[in-house]
Amino acid sequence: MRKAVATPRYDVPVGTLEGRVTGLSGLSVSLSGLQDFTGIGDRISILGLDGRETDAEIVAFRNNTAIAMPFGALEGIGSGCRATFPLFEPEQRRLLAGGTLRVNDTWKGRVIDPMGRPLDGKGPLAPDGTPQKLHAPPPDAALRARLGPRIDMGVRTLNLFATCRQGQRLGLFAGSGVGKSTLMGMLARNTDCDVAVIALVGERGREVREFVEDDLGPEGLAKSVVVVATSDTSPLMRREAAYAAMAAAEHFRDQGLSVLLLMDSVTRFCHALREIGLSSGEPPATRGYPPSVFAELPRLLERAGPGPIAADGRAGQITAMFSVLVEGDDHNEPVADAVRGILDGHVVMERRIAESGRYPAINVLRSLSRTVPGCNSPEENALTREARACLATWEDMQDMVRLGAYRQGNDPKVDEAIRVAPAIEQVLRQSREEKATLASSFEALRTALSTSAPA
Numbered sequence: 001m002r003k004a005v006a007t008p009r010y011d012v013p014v015g016t017l018e019g020r021v022t023g024l025s026g027l028s029v030s031l032s033g034l035q036d037f038t039g040i041g042d043r044i045s046i047l048g049l050d051g052r053e054t055d056a057e058i059v060a061f062r063n064n065t066a067i068a069m070p071f072g073a074l075e076g077i078g079s080g081c082r083a084t085f086p087l088f089e090p091e092q093r094r095l096l097a098g099g100t101l102r103v104n105d106t107w108k109g110r111v112i113d114p115m116g117r118p119l120d121g122k123g124p125l126a127p128d129g130t131p132q133k134l135h136a137p138p139p140d141a142a143l144r145a146r147l148g149p150r151i152d153m154g155v156r157t158l159n160l161f162a163t164c165r166q167g168q169r170l171g172l173f174a175g176s177g178v179g180k181s182t183l184m185g186m187l188a189r190n191t192d193c194d195v196a197v198i199a200l201v202g203e204r205g206r207e208v209r210e211f212v213e214d215d216l217g218p219e220g221l222a223k224s225v226v227v228v229a230t231s232d233t234s235p236l237m238r239r240e241a242a243y244a245a246m247a248a249a250e251h252f253r254d255q256g257l258s259v260l261l262l263m264d265s266v267t268r269f270c271h272a273l274r275e276i277g278l279s280s281g282e283p284p285a286t287r288g289y290p291p292s293v294f295a296e297l298p299r300l301l302e303r304a305g306p307g308p309i310a311a312d313g314r315a316g317q318i319t320a321m322f323s324v325l326v327e328g329d330d331h332n333e334p335v336a337d338a339v340r341g342i343l344d345g346h347v348v349m350e351r352r353i354a355e356s357g358r359y360p361a362i363n364v365l366r367s368l369s370r371t372v373p374g375c376n377s378p379e380e381n382a383l384t385r386e387a388r389a390c391l392a393t394w395e396d397m398q399d400m401v402r403l404g405a406y407r408q409g410n411d412p413k414v415d416e417a418i419r420v421a422p423a424i425e426q427v428l429r430q431s432r433e434e435k436a437t438l439a440s441s442f443e444a445l446r447t448a449l450s451t452s453a454p455a
Contacts, residue, residue, distance in 0.1 A: 032066075037087065040059065045085075071234055101132050104129035154186060156444065194252070196261075205231070242300060259316065265323040267327070304319075383445050393416075
């Protein structure tokens with residue numbers, strides 16, 4: 001006789017374990033009674049004295065005491081408060097460890113928080129979808145696909161001097177106020193991709209709506225998922241914003257799609273990790289960052305890139321741009337240095353260029369894509385090499401030229417730089433509303449390099 005037994009839901013517990021709050025220190029809560037059944041990354045619920053339930057995550061153990069950090073505020077939590085942990089079968093426990101999100105196609109065009117809750121007032125999200133682990137491991141190195149064909153970023157400077165392939169990971173290094181958010185909005189609107197996933201980690205609250213409405217716009221939002229954790233949220237929420245965005249990108253990648261992941265910023269993600277590590281008792285190491293920060297960075301960044309090869313030979317791709325907020329415009333500070341060594345290239349934005357009025361304020365000479373020259377034609381590579389040489393010569397000699405210390409005709413290379421550098425600079429200018437294709441970008445550069453000397 002056939003058995004009609006329903007398949008158990010993955011998120012229904014078989015029991016509940018109870019513990020008690022024994023102390024609070026800084027941002028963390030000490031708990032007793034949970035040590036034999038819980039591990040790092042498990043999520044619990046704390047019932048406050050005011051009757052409010054607060055979700056928390058276990059981040060450390062000290063002897064027989066579990067150390068947890070709440071996702072929300074600590075107000076109302078006191079000694080003796082009850083903490084509960086749902087018990088699951090081993091298979092379900094492995095699936096739920098570290099948290100999951102039910103990502104589905106209705107997420108496109110929405111603004112959500114790291115817990116998968118809508119923030120845009122457009123109603124609830126569809127509850128269906130395959131559970132996607134927030135802390136999933138990267139694809140096996142030997143089984144993931146290679147980089148795809150070059151991808152049109154829609155920004156002339158990037159198309160020309162930091163040409164990118166599908167599945168490549170670039171770092172965007174910039175100080176505050178140099179047009180980083182505007183550039184990321186241009187990428188979300190103009191990049192030739194199927195879906196864009198944008199993580200705003202530790203963003204100022206008033207700027208979220210400005211970014212969505214002005215920088216991203218209706219066209220960019222329609223194909224985007226925006227995950228937001230503002231600067232006033234807990235360190236766990238800011239950390240989870242990065243993981244939630246990565247989980248969403250992996251969901252669409254596993255469908256064989258080309259995904260653009262924009263994360264602003266990795267620096268604030270590392271700040272959240274630093275607060276979590278120090279609160280759990282880790283010693284500070286490099287400039288106050290505990291060692292776990294630099295162990296966690298590659299685990300996150302390596303998840304972007306080509307996906308595993310499917311049975312039909314196809315693979316989805318996550319092309320990623322991770323912004324790094326360089327403190328005090330120091331491009332060699334620990335986070336920037338660590339990220340630069342992990343990624344496949346870097347784009348440097350400079351305040352000096354922004355102050356001169358040229359946007360995007362990208363320093364071409366300091367920006368690099370490691371897939372060039374392999375993804376461009378020999379003629380295109382020759383164009384970019386010539387343009388770089390002219391810009392480098394102009395940067396070295398422009399002060400002497402402006403002071404009148406250089407006499408035309410003394411050096412043919414300097415003469416050529418004086419002739420074509422202004423035309424190249426004009427190519428690098430691009431308004432927020434303008435879109436530039438790969439073909440039109442190289443054609444504009446070709447025209448600039450053939451500029452005739454003024455009569």
